Amino acid sequence: MGKGTILVVDDEEDIQELVELHLVREGYDVCTAGSGEEALEVAQAKQPALTILDLMLPGIDGLQVCQILKANPKTRQMPVIMLTAKSEESDVVTGLELGADDYITKPFSSKVLVARVRRVLRKTADRDSDEGVIQIHDLRIDSTRCEVLLKGKALSLTFSEFNILRVLARRPGVVFTRYQIVDSLHGGNYIVSERAVDVQIAYLRKKLGDCKDYIETVRGVGYRFKDSPS
Structure with a gap:
């Protein structure tokens, strides 16, 4: 039995494939999107358990996507992990203020990514049981x-x-x-x-x-x- 579906949003196909590979190995189902607009559509349709979201996207950027997801009653409870090459404190604070649950900077360790996914999903489950x-x-x-x-x-x-x-x-x-x-x-x-x-x-x-x-x-x-x- 799968552990849930995770949406991976990144405009670089090699990053999508790398993240998907490691998540599938851990038993997660994965769906992908290459733009902010596509991410919003997939999130609405699939209702994933978690979204891994690149900030630098064509069209609607990742911060805007996060803001829209957290404003929508259907997706606001879904945890979001930012995946970003922008590691300045101001970028991280902005993402967290908009509702992101965690962040990972590029380049990243696949082991760290999987561990962060597990942790966020566990904290979400604990929160829901409160x-x-x-x-x-x-x-x-x-x-x-x-x-x-x-x-x-x-x-x-x-x-x-x-x-x-x-x-x-x-x-x-x-x-x-x-x-x-x-x-x-x-x-x-x-x-x-x-x-x-x-x-x-x-x-x-x-x-x-x-x-x-x-x-x-x-x-x-x-x-x-x-x-x-x-």
């Missing part, structure tokens, strides 16, 4: 719908903001370092700076409005979620 709804006073976090309601009104959060809030709210009172926050969302070995976490927390607090003090800064350590904003 208790679906967290309710704390006026704040309701629904993991199954990727939805946050504050006093009954839906908040417009980015994928990263939602997941930071969910991670903190699941364990009120526990202090998370910035590294632990990044690791809980994406895994280790990331080059995302601590400053990037601070920026996301600042945006999240602004959107929480009167409840911004639910997220408390622990000076010199990190952040924790309080069960009351007062």
Whole structure:
């Protein structure tokens, strides 16, 4: 029995074939796309378990594809691994902000790629098995719908903001370092700076409005979620 279907998006056929070869060896089914437009069509039709997405594509680029996938209710829960030759921190942060779950830089190790695929799929399965709804006073976090309601009104959060809030709210009172926050969302070995976490927390607090003090800064350590904003 197969382990699920993975969509590989890259405009270089040799990269497609290489990635497909190693994934098939591991028991995955693979479908491919050579452009952003084709990737969106295949993702809708096949509903793959995961997408490996090159950022530099003809037409719609990978970042736009990721943004569209995460905005679509039918595909927003599908994990995305960026496969990119662009390794600058700004590119990685942008991709993660748009909802990507991991990234791999070219040239890449086939063993590392397969390990990252396994890890992301395992984390997705763990996430789906979590208790679906967290309710704390006026704040309701629904993991199954990727939805946050504050006093009954839906908040417009980015994928990263939602997941930071969910991670903190699941364990009120526990202090998370910035590294632990990044690791809980994406895994280790990331080059995302601590400053990037601070920026996301600042945006999240602004959107929480009167409840911004639910997220408390622990000076010199990190952040924790309080069960009351007062």
